[in-house]
Amino acid sequence: MDNDEFQPVSTGSFYGKRYKTLSAAVDDIASSSSHNDADIVVIPPDVDVQTDEDEIDEDNCATSYLPNDVPGEIEVHYDDDEDILPLTELQKKLVCRPSKRAKTANTKEVEPKWTENILDLKMTESYGYIDRLNNLKIEMIDKTSVQSLFDTEIFEYIIEQTHLYAAQKNNHTFSLPVEDLKIFIGILLFSGYHKIPRERLYWSLDEDVSVPIVSNAMSRNRFQEIKKFLHFSDNTKLDKTDKMYKLRSLMQRLNKNFQKWGIFHQNLSIDEAMVKYFGHHSSKQFIRGKPVRFGYKDWMLCSSSGYCYKFDTYCGAKPMKDTDTHDRSKSSLSLGSLVVLDLLECVSQPSDHVLFFDNFFTSYHLMQTLRERGYRATGSVRENRTKKCPLPSVNAMKKDERGVFNYICDETSSVLFVRWKDNNVVTMATNYDTIEPLSKVKRWSSAKKEKIDVPQPQLFSKYNASMGGVDLLDQAVNNYRINIQGKKWWWPLFTHMLNVSVVNAWRIQNLSCEKNTDLLTFVRSIARHYLRCFEKIQYIEKAFWIRSN
Template sequence: METPNFAQVMSRNRFQAILQFLHCNNNETAVPHDQPGYDPLHKISPVIDILNQTFAENYRLNQDVCVDERVVRFKGRHQLKQYLSNKKAHKWGIKLWVLAESYTGYTHQIKVYKGRRNEARSENGQGYQVVTELMTPHFNKEHHVTVDSFFTSPKLVHDLKDNGTFCTGTVIKTRLGMPKSYRNAKLQKGDMTVKYQGQLMAVLWADRRLVTILTTTGSACKVNTTNSRGTDVAIPSAVKRYNYTMGGVDLGDQLLLQFEPNFKSVKMWRKLLFHQLVTAAVNAFICYKRTFVVETKLDHLKFHQQLCQDLLGNHRDGTRNQQIRTVRPVHRQLARITERHFPEKIPDEKRKKCVVCAGTERFRKSRIQWWCATCKVGLCIDGCFRRYHTRINFEE
């Protein structure tokens, strides 16, 4: 089984040769493992930096954004490989910290987790460090960032507010600065407790379990919404906003999984490279939906197909002669088995050698005047034509 269009653009051998010698950085400038300044992402860091800059320059974020983790599937050996039990799609891989737009899933910034040994740890914790680094370029722009309990702390929410950024997030009740009365609180389902510290509001709400929310926006009132069973329920406004604005990274993951290459590679940086390229294509699709207001917009699949055609258009025109040499023989395509074929005389009284008789004494001595006009190969009309179009391994 194969996809014939791929062979019309590039042969398998040429693709593998390019992949073998593909590099994104100069290996001679890499710092050795045992020396200060070692960067485990040296091979891929230029691509990440360029794409992060491109993502930021070509898209203006809406007010609601979110920060969450993303996993690039990888089962090979590498010091950056992580196990994340909360991920359903794939639990082993390279962890990324992602800043995304809440409602579209647009990936705005990516930060690869380098591990404890290769990153300076903040005295305020890793979650605080990640959110502040990703949000620093967006301070004092009235953005609202949503995070989960791994990142949220009273200090983070306070500091974001001091820098003109709103924040909402679930939080662990034992975090430093949280009300001590929340630690052993017992509430009936639907009950709510609210405490304030300046502009910071802490909400403790009893659903199926106790939920604790920190926020610098919204009010303590309850609002009506519909749960997963279709029942109308009243929940705190902070919880509703968290539910609506936390899914940006997960939405981006869903779009990525549709087209992410699922090939095996022992080199971690290659997996990151192709993941970044697919991320760029998904971001382009989001920009397309937001920019072009037409009735007949392309869906995700057709957009990617059109993108591939546009990228390959110049290549096909400019290297036509080269493609003739690199295209795989037509007799290896599945189309010769499934489509309709008829024998015809070769135009202009030309003659060809039969591809079925290849390697035989008859092939070396004779040329024939019959061919398959669809497959463009010479075929003896007495048996070879039927053999060629009915057997996958017609040479045997």
């Protein structure tokens, strides 16, 4: 490479300035008129991945507070950037990125051939997911859904790693029976629907806060001892290249259990979910405009009904594998598109399913790649990711009446772009769907002071009906989210995985049973079942005492 051609990009010349405080970044964006939309991302200081401590009052169960500022520096990401990456990652990427001249010489990319004729985009369809759903119903007739997802293997793994961590901390007398672990998890789930401001109050004897079912099941000191030594990985074998190493094994086991019956839904959605966290970790993000602004970002593959098949915590852009660098379909994809392909590795039969995702993930190249691999997909798309298709611009269509739409199709890749004027102008890309038949949606007319019918292309109707799977999961998780806090940086992710497992188990039970159960009743039944494990412990202790005397 020519050293003169590849110079590092300075931190102040690509996205703009970096800021030392949150208020300075917000004030500068508010006074700027050069961009319509921007995201603020925190670039926290790197911390040692081996640490198990953090600055938080674990006894305080109130989670509604917000920090006055954020650790580290602030970065501003504007909406006209195609790859939303932290500047620290993008700068490394740009230093070694080949020039446009070299890229053009090495890869011959076929240019799209646009036409206003609606092409036949039909793809191969199969219905193997129905057989998998029927097998699930048969298998779950005499089984408990929670035991199938959070199974004996996971309990044994947690106990093994917890014993190992306690020994590493020079506590060789610590022991964690499986009944104690179940009681511990039962108390966590109990705190999701029976909230008390402080953790210690669950064991208080005061009449206004006393909770006998908790204090009878386990002592406070025993609960805090288990919480202190709870662990999921061996600290002597840490992989410092993986920021989620402490949870990686547990994540993989849960993903495997979520997929143990295969993918038994047709419509799948891919989106991000935020896990609230206010401590210090290099994977934590701050995203302006989100309901949860501070926390970890999880990529999720869910069914349209809210069942999670796979999740992964975002830790920065992953380095491309050697096989991927020679794959033209992957080398030209953005971060969001690569996330889609990574999540879809668990799908064994692409023709069984239809994918939906938003404009963070969608691009022309992704739709082309998915069609080549047999996936049917539809997603909203940003104007700068349409391969310069000759549609009327968004600003021009803002002057049109609601219901007006324009479309263009690429004969080369069989990708259809449709731009439709609703309350705002929305662009949709699909590699299998079509425009007709048009449906009617109700919209309020300020001129007529009543709701009117607005024509809507078919692909928009299907997208709206199937895209919200991750949001449904997130809503269910937030209804009864575990309320007990922890000092360790991975604690919010661990409790989030517990909540997701419970919601998945609830979805499975409703699929396999004729009578549906509401989520609160289901969570209560699990918590009470685990808390009753103390009766078994008392029985064993009593039998041992009688035998010894």
